[in-house]
Each structure stands twice: as structure tokens, then as C-alpha cells.
Amino acid sequence: MLITVEYNYSKCIGAQKCIQIAPNFFSWDGEKAVLNKSTIKDGIQVLSIECNEQQVEQFIKAASSCPINAIKVRNDSGVLVETKIVTDNVKEVVAHYDDEKEFVLDPQGYFLIRIDPVAGNIEVGFCNARNKIVLKVMGKKPIEIYHTIINKLALDIRKDHCAYLGRELQKAYIALQKNIPYVQDDELQIYDKIC
Secondary structure, three states: OEEEEEEOHHHOOOOOHHHHHOOOOEEEOOOOEEEOOOEEEOOEEEEEEEOOHHHHHHHHHHHHHOOOOOEEEEOOOOOEOOOOOOOOOOOOOOOOOOHHHHOOOOOOOEEEEEEEOOOOEEEEEEEEEOOEEEEEEEEOOHHHHHHHHHHHOOOOOOHHHHHHHHHHHHHHHHHHHHOOOOOOOOOOOOOOOOO
């Protein structure tokens, strides 16, 4: 069966699931997965390949295991082959959080986040004592900033603090893109222009 595999290298977060499942087709470049023998088309690694059923299943399983859906598999007609999502015995939970009652300050410290619209940067300062910045990280996109903070600098912060950091960085990024003010912990004020 002829299939086409599309792999978005820039989206990859390095989970390596695809390499574990399909090591003949995916390899590691030291930072992210690579689709072997692929060509680049519009920034996407593309591989058209004749596969047996087992190989097709490997690709589908690799695509299903990717936590950020960076891999797509298409049949010979170009139709996207759906990855199997199992929904048997799903436990449903209604999300709820009350910041005033449930917030706990991370004993390691806290982040101060701001944007620099002129440079197009998001700036993050880490304070280990009240208003004492001991580390400053700057970047253009949330993913490069939080990976630097969490993985490369190995700050020992709580999981909920990591989630908070991701949320605020995304808000700061949107504010830069929309050219609107960003105030940490406040909702963004996004207004549609009235024509």
C-alpha cells in the first residue's frame, strides 16, 4: 500500500515515541525526531513509501503516540488516515479551580513576565525572594522559553507553576501578535475591530 507520511519537525517536543514504535523510519538528531529518507515540502518532512500492513500500522501507531500530533499518515488518495483514539470507559471530570482558595505559592520562587513590543520579545524574570530577580530569560515564542526554563535551566518548580508559566507565556505571545497590552495574571482585552 502506498502511503504518505507528513512530519512537522518544528512542532516536535522530543518525546521519541515515534522512534520507539517505528525505529526503521524515525531517528534522533540529538534534539528531535527525524523522518528518514524524507523530503522537505513547505517546512514539513514528507515520505511517500510503499508499505506492507505491518509497516502501515507502525506509522499509524507512531502518529497516535505523538503527544502533539506532529505526524500525519495519508493513503494513496491523499486522504488522512485517522489515528485510533480509544474512548472505552472514559472517566469524565468537570474542571474547577478557585484561585482565591486553592492558590499555593511555590516555595522555590515566582516568575515576573512582561513583553517588549519593540524587540518582539517575551521576558521572564525568576525571583527566589520578594522582587529579587536572579534569572532572566528572553525569547520570541512560549515553547522556546518554557523549554529553556524547565529543561535547560532545570528549575525545580511545582507542576502547577509549570502550567501557570505556559498559560502566561501564551497570553504574552498573543498580546505581542495582536499588539495589545499584556498584564500578568489579567485576562487579555481582545476586541474585534468594528468596520
